[in-house]
Amino acid sequence: MIPEFHRSIYQSFKGDVEQFQTRLLQVESTPGEAREDTASTDLSVRLSALQTKFEIDICPLDLDQISDREAQQIRSIWVEIDKQLRLLRVDIGYIKTAKQPETMQRRLEQVKGRLERLIAYSERLLD
Incomplete structure (x- = not known):
């Protein structure tokens, strides 16, 4: 769906979401208070980095090289990605x-679901 010259940016974003997901699984397996501390600091930092990447690297991408229909589909997915990031x-x-x-x-289960949706949106853009 996305132009070939934007592919690496989306792949990088998807990789960051997958790393976030991996870290979330590690947090889930951390016991007690250490889990709470890790969840509150590490996940916030990772989410901020993910939001920044989306806002700085993806949102400004030029979609003039593709059809209006495809550009509209991509923008629609961007809206959904932005929504999931805010809900995260x-x-x-x-x-x-x-x-x-x-x-x-x-x-934590809700966060997992949101990360899965972000990965699915990224895959849809990369198809």
């Missing part, structure tokens, strides 16, 4: 303030 920020905020392990686990 909310979920991570809830993880930081979670008092109960069940609440934290539920939010």
Whole structure:
């Protein structure tokens, strides 16, 4: 769907999302208070980097080289990616303030789902 000359940028973004996902799995397996500390700091830092990459590297990409229909589809996916990134920020905020392990686990599951959606959007753009 995306122009060939943009492919490496999207592949890099997808790779960053996959690294975030891997780190999330590590956080899930971390016990007790160390888990809470790791979740609140590391995941926030990673999300900020991911949002920055999206805003600086992807959103400004020129879509003039492709058809209007394809450009509209890409922009539509960008909107969905942006939405998932904003919702991730909310979920991570809830993880930081979670008092109960069940609440934290539920939010970690939501984060996992959002990361899977981001990977799916990236794959769709790379197809």
